[in-house]
Amino acid sequence: MSQYDVIIIGAGPGGYVSAVRCAQLGLKTAIVEGRETLGGTCLNVGCIPSKALLHATHMLHEAEHNFAGMGLKAKAPTVDWAQMKSYKDDVVSQNTGGVEFLMKKNKIDWLKGWATIPAAGKVTVGDTTYDTKNIVIASGSVPSTLPGVEVDNDKGVVVDSTGALVLGKVPKKMVVIGAGVIGLELGSVYQRLGAEVTVVEYMDAVCPGMDKDVQRTFKRILEKQGLKFIMGAAVQGVDATKTKAKVKYQPKKGGDEEVLDADVVLVATGRKPYAEGLGLDALGVKMTERGQIAVDGHWATSVKGIYAIGDVIEGPMLAHKAEDEGMAVADVLAGNHGHVNYGVIPGVVYTTPEVATVGQTEDALKAAGHKIKVGKFSFMGNARAKAIGQADGFVKIIADKETDRVLGAAIIGPAAGDMIHEICVAMEFGASAQDIALTCHAHPTYSEAVREAALACGDGPIHA
Numbered sequence: 001m002s003q004y005d006v007i008i009i010g011a012g013p014g015g016y017v018s019a020v021r022c023a024q025l026g027l028k029t030a031i032v033e034g035r036e037t038l039g040g041t042c043l044n045v046g047c048i049p050s051k052a053l054l055h056a057t058h059m060l061h062e063a064e065h066n067f068a069g070m071g072l073k074a075k076a077p078t079v080d081w082a083q084m085k086s087y088k089d090d091v092v093s094q095n096t097g098g099v100e101f102l103m104k105k106n107k108i109d110w111l112k113g114w115a116t117i118p119a120a121g122k123v124t125v126g127d128t129t130y131d132t133k134n135i136v137i138a139s140g141s142v143p144s145t146l147p148g149v150e151v152d153n154d155k156g157v158v159v160d161s162t163g164a165l166v167l168g169k170v171p172k173k174m175v176v177i178g179a180g181v182i183g184l185e186l187g188s189v190y191q192r193l194g195a196e197v198t199v200v201e202y203m204d205a206v207c208p209g210m211d212k213d214v215q216r217t218f219k220r221i222l223e224k225q226g227l228k229f230i231m232g233a234a235v236q237g238v239d240a241t242k243t244k245a246k247v248k249y250q251p252k253k254g255g256d257e258e259v260l261d262a263d264v265v266l267v268a269t270g271r272k273p274y275a276e277g278l279g280l281d282a283l284g285v286k287m288t289e290r291g292q293i294a295v296d297g298h299w300a301t302s303v304k305g306i307y308a309i310g311d312v313i314e315g316p317m318l319a320h321k322a323e324d325e326g327m328a329v330a331d332v333l334a335g336n337h338g339h340v341n342y343g344v345i346p347g348v349v350y351t352t353p354e355v356a357t358v359g360q361t362e363d364a365l366k367a368a369g370h371k372i373k374v375g376k377f378s379f380m381g382n383a384r385a386k387a388i389g390q391a392d393g394f395v396k397i398i399a400d401k402e403t404d405r406v407l408g409a410a411i412i413g414p415a416a417g418d419m420i421h422e423i424c425v426a427m428e429f430g431a432s433a434q435d436i437a438l439t440c441h442a443h444p445t446y447s448e449a450v451r452e453a454a455l456a457c458g459d460g461p462i463h464a
């Protein structure tokens with residue numbers, strides 16, 4: 001008899017959420033994690049610590065730039081970087097401790113160490129091999145770098161997102177390679193801490209793939225905050241000494257190679273799936289061309305009894321996408337119908353202002369020949385956003401021209417990352433823009449801007 005119904009490999013948001021749901025559904029569950037703490041990249045070195053730093057530095061920005069105007073007269077605070085990092089570490093340990101509590105509460109065994117899979121139905125951790133009916137691989141992803149760029153987080157000169165959370169001091173000059181989510185979030189943190197931050201991006205717009213309107217507004221706002229951008233530039237390599245670096249880039253439009261000096265270079269050019277050491281080759285687990293574990297519609301790999309979820313399979317590398325897959329695969333293993341609606345997965349950038357998107361973009365729909373209408377509402381018409389000095393931004397809702405069904409949305413503005421869920425729920429229910437427009441929204445809230453954008457899909461917004 002198997003010791004476990006399921007062993008989950010990796011305790012990030014995909015893995016630990018899956019473990020909890022498996023246990024709730026009555027499966028005897030274990031989770032393997034080699035880190036000292038649970039929670040994976042997200043809790044330990046990703047989403048959570050970066051949000052702590054974003055919060056602390058946003059407070060600093062408010063004190064430096066907006067307190068006096070609100071009648072709060074005081075000297076601008078000085079930054080105790082060591083204390084800020086310890087605050088961040090405390091936030092992390094509260095959360096990783098919370099996951100450990102959840103494992104105990106749900107009677108999930110934590111098998112400490114790095115797993116290998118010697119055969120289907122078997123997982124080895126250290127010297128022990130466990131029998132299990134099913135295996136769920138949730139081993140996540142790691143930062144990917146560029147040819148000619150060697151990341152060394154210990155030296156702290158050329159770092160990835162993990163190294164950027166523990167820099168010895170705030171650099172004077174930082175170069176960020178890549179204007180994606182990580183580059184802009186962590187670039188904002190260091191810009192607010194006083195670094196001169198230059199972001200070098202290969203494409204002509206920030207956050208490739210995002211709504212074009214949002215890309216333009218987002219870049220303009222970040223520039224106003226002090227971030228510098230060099231767009232259309234391909235980084236060719238970085239030469240680093242113990243304390244400094246030179247970033248070489250080639251403008252796409254042609255011309256000579258250019259060089260930027262930096263005290264710290266943050267490489268934020270994407271992440272790649274991580275499944276090393278599991279022994280998948282020997283097992284014959286099929287991979288995609290992009291190095292992800294190939295799965296079917298039920299997250300089953302090509303080897304019976306082995307499943308995979310999260311960053312290690314295809315799709316956006318987002319904690320909440322992994323969580324949804326984790327719950328759904330648990331349902332599959334328990335004999336239920338597991339389902340993830342990949343058309344309604346929000347994406348959020350936690351800068352100030354926040355940026356949030358869901359569904360399809362205006363450009364993609366137009367390119368596909370879909371007849372649409374676009375309702376847009378500026379936060380300039382939203383009293384609450386004005387009250388906190390964050391009226392720069394807008395809500396945009398895209399609906400089918402004939403049926404009025406909501407197909408997508410983009411928000412740039414205060415609390416965008418929370419407000420987007422109203423639209424997610426509407427989309428899950430197949431709602432029309434009018435359904436949102438006819439729903440009473442409390443005044444004064446930022447959410448009124450969502451209603452106004454929905455009204456803009458019909459007879460028009462009130463406050464514009």
Ligand code: NAI
Pocket residue numbers: 047146177178179180181182183185200201202203206207208233234235236267268269270271316317318347348349350
């Ligand atoms: P990304 O894929 O979002 O952005 C990477 C950027 O680097 C792209 O804009 C790309 O054009 C640029 N780039 C690539 N090669 C370049 C070169 N040689 N020179 C100049 N620019 C170059 O990747 P990022 O920001 O590293 O994030 C990794 C993953 O983590 C993403 O999938 C992201 O969704 C996820 N993540 C999500 C967060 C969130 O939801 N808030 C926060 C942090 C990460």
